[in-house]
Amino acid sequence: MTKITQNNIDTLKACRYCPMCRQSCPSEFISYRESDAPRGRAILLHSVYLGGKEFDSSAIQAIYNCFLCGACKSWCSGQELGGYDIPELIKFARRDIVSHGLAPQSVQEIRNSLVENDNTRNLDSKLSCTALVVEKTADVLYILGEGVNYTNPEIAEAFIRILGHQQIQYTLLKDEPTSGKELDLLGYRKEAQEKAKNMAGRIKAAGCKTIVVSDPLVYDALKNDYPAWGLKLESEILHVSEYLLSLIRSGKLKLKPTQMKVTLADSEFLGRNNGIYEAPREVVRASAGENFAEMQWHHEYLQSAGEAAFTFDGSAFKRGEELGRKISIKAEDINAEVIVALSATAKNNIAATTGLRVMDIVEFAANLMV
């Protein structure tokens, strides 16, 4: 096995026998297996990296069952002092599994699809909503991410309506490529970096001042992974919620008040990884005002929407709905009428499990703009 870093050893040693964060782990409370909790995964990895054991297929499955949502970090009272980081440990282990040719078949298939088709689902790029884009020179580059590009074009349409309404010149990337984020999360760093290099080149070629991103995974890649990999982007990078807020604050975008009770499903990759909690709230409050209500779990204690849940049990995307159901229940508990989501994945996972209106934040703003 690959030599493990000291930070990862510290996490292994701290977490292997500690069950204190387990109630927060969404993967354990889908399968109810101890091996799908942070403690379980740390025990299994301890056996491999410090116990001299080989990976077995069920341990590998447990490593790929993690949603990488970071809830364990949020709920760890020793994290600040100890710096324990289960998601980083899991990503390290996945890279190691991949480097030894041990990735499960389902993971390899997702990898192949990303490498060949720039999406996780083996879809032809002609089916994406950026297939017919004609790139142009503009101040704003809008990056959709796979979910919006392939399954939720209504989110892109809503954002483009806002840009049009504001008379803002924008461009998109034709056949928008993958950012490499999914590949990296699966353990294919080399391939991820190749894809990142390609995406960075396309972004630079577009020559925009501001990059506005819908997908939290892509946002996280551009903000954190690309600089770490030496890919410097000169442009300002904003999530759509941050961009909408800047338009609202400058007085350019005005939203009609809504009388509906609205709540917000936080994003793990925007929130836990990038601290973006308030911008989407301010956008929602700009219309909902006092009708905005928090669910029981929000900010750093958010419930995972399954943004990286594309490998669970080898059934791509299937388990995400079980996470969505947990969010729906909490929204229904507070009698919300609208759930605002921050990614296509979250929107789909939640919408599949509730009769409430579920919309992306750009749809919310587009529907209510004056």
Added chain:
Amino acid sequence: MKFTQNSYMFDMVLFELQDIAGKEHVSTRASDKEVYSIDYFWISEMWHDRQAGRDITRPMADFIVHPANAEEVSKVLKVANNYKIPVTTWGGGSGSQGGALPVFGGIILDTKRMDKIYKIDEKSMTVEVGTGIIHQTLEWELEQKGLSTMHDPASARCATVGGFIAHRGTGVLSTKYGKIEDMIVNMEVVLPTGEIINTLPVPKTACGPDLNQIFIGSEGTLGVVTKVTLTIHRLPESRKFRAFIFKDLSTGLRVGQRLISENLQPSVIRLYSENETKEVIKKVLGIEKTGAYLVYGFDGKQEMVDLQMKYAKAIADQEEGEDLGTELGAEWWKNRYKFFFPPYMFHLPQCFGTLDTVATFSDIENVYNAMKEVVETRYPMARFIGHFSHWFPWGCMLYARFIIETPPEDPHEAIYLHNSIWNDALRAAMKAGGVLNEHHGIGLKLSRLTPELYGNSFQIIKNLKKSLDPNSIMNPGKLGFGV
């Protein structure tokens, strides 16, 4: 288990279990077997930690089953009886006594799928729940309605309600609200032979022995509690704390005893020995003081709490306590779980153990001194610390701990040292008026000492076991029962 995984009989039994719980809820995966071979018991952790380069193995389950309800539990137990397969019930696996370890293989019965909240009765102030629910999850749901069980242990975040019942758990508010056994109204229990029974609808009857009390604390040896109705309370209008440093432990103990005997009804009293004040309180709360740290707390209506706080302070002042104020008391409350997270909690390679016991006010200081002396004189490599945190009308609990920084590297020698300390310290405690344990249970760790604690009355418990579990399939090796 008389058959191995490469025998077709293994597959035949596996099929029966899958037929009961569903294929996805029965695991024979190596990863699950490994993870369920370690609970919060130091020896199970140490054995795992020391596996590199050694020819050692851990006892592992053959099947891990996740039943959905009492009916499925019943069917699993009937299969287990048919083939005389050991069954070990697993809740959160956070017990420190090895009680959930499948030491003779067989079936692990993981209860966490039985996690429904069936009914919150705000008139009777009770909640009916599946025992597999993680306690914190239950508390969060109750909190939405302004309610709580007031059972608040450090393990709330990781333990199941059933786990608390299995080993008579307690929480930091026990001094006012009681231990888990004081909170139980009625229970649904699956007997070892598969019958599903319900205890009487209410506990305070004059209808013979209380069946609840047979199963509470039985650690999965007499059946599986699948559903329970617990008492609940409204969240208090006010909750206040105040902390003091007293010159020594004796003074602190006297203050605690007076807070109880003068009927002030505190919800919290925690008194730390001088060395634990120095070692643990400093680390978590940043207080550098010499003496014994004591924090007390009251909850309820604001005016009543203010009065209780006033009378409690008068006692502390009379005993010449150095007042650290309400902020440092509240700080303890805020950080009360933090003590149990790494890097604050003791951890390997350290060897450590919690020697909790309970005794009357007349005996408790002697118990502390006896344990301290035996640990410090016979095991000079060990540190001994303790605090007193669950108080009753007649006495209180001692949460003593020993810590060895560098135990023997050889795992067999480490176990010998570990067990020797437990034997010596607990025999000293029992001689001075203490018992084997107060709220962590017996498990595997203290099983050998249980007949010694009970003397000739242990036969009654053995007869009960034989009557309820004729094939001795339930959690063998625990609670003094052997196989």
